Amino acid sequence: MSLLDLAPVIPVVVVDDVETAVPMARALVAGGLPVIEVTLRTACGLEAIARIAAEVPGAVVGAGTIRTSADIAASVESGARFLVSPGTTPALLDAFVAAGVPFLPGAATASEVMALAERGLDELKFFPAEAAGGLPYLKSLAGPLPDVRFCPTGGIRPETARDYLALPNVGCVGGTWLTPADALASGDWARVEKLAAEAAALR
Numbered sequence: 001m002s003l004l005d006l007a008p009v010i011p012v013v014v015v016d017d018v019e020t021a022v023p024m025a026r027a028l029v030a031g032g033l034p035v036i037e038v039t040l041r042t043a044c045g046l047e048a049i050a051r052i053a054a055e056v057p058g059a060v061v062g063a064g065t066i067r068t069s070a071d072i073a074a075s076v077e078s079g080a081r082f083l084v085s086p087g088t089t090p091a092l093l094d095a096f097v098a099a100g101v102p103f104l105p106g107a108a109t110a111s112e113v114m115a116l117a118e119r120g121l122d123e124l125k126f127f128p129a130e131a132a133g134g135l136p137y138l139k140s141l142a143g144p145l146p147d148v149r150f151c152p153t154g155g156i157r158p159e160t161a162r163d164y165l166a167l168p169n170v171g172c173v174g175g176t177w178l179t180p181a182d183a184l185a186s187g188d189w190a191r192v193e194k195l196a197a198e199a200a201a202l203r
């Protein structure tokens with residue numbers, strides 16, 4: 001099954017304290033969002049991936065913020081089951097293909113989408129979704145490029161997620177709103193689970 005069809009929302013998480021990774025992932029899974037993208041923006045991102053992979057069996061944990069082939073190698077070694085990048089270079093695409101792990105390469109323009117489609121890819125991250133044109137931009141892409149589906153991410157909120165999910169070329173959306181920094185800091189897992197449950201009900 002495709003990565004875009006596992007859940008309507010992929011939580012994008014920024015882990016500052018590795019001890020929060022497992023309870024956070026458990027709360028997301030309990031709320032109905034098993035696909036979790038841990039960004040490599042923080043020093044403990046890889047360790048967070050490793051702990052979730054080892055300790056939260058219901059989670060499908062992946063790595064975000066992939067920029068280099070070294071990021072790919074380290075993520076896969078840590079247990080990442082999928083990889084996500086904010087944008088895509090030819091070298092990064094080669095490394096993704098070589099890794100043999102499902103990946104969502106980032107694209108933001110018609111030309112970038114076409115370049116990836118030329119390489120046989122039809123499931124992409126649309127980033128930064130709101131800043132790059134949002135709903136009207138994705139609607140416009142669906143005309144000439146109806147065979148490419150997206151996970152829009154960047155600036156999406158619970159109030160706008162449903163409209164994105166209604167587009168025929170959107171499989172799921174990504175966002176950080178499921179795991180607010182203050183909820184992670186205070187260990188408010190009930191709040192994370194509630195946010196996840198609301199998002200899981202969007203489709």
Ligand SMILES: O=C(O)C(=O)C[C@H](O)[C@H](O)COP(=O)(O)O
Pocket residue numbers: 012039040041064065066084085086127153154155156174175176177
């Ligand atoms: O770090 C990455 O890999 C990214 O590509 C950036 C994230 O996808 C966005 O920062 C989402 O953040 P929100 O806009 O708060 O939902």
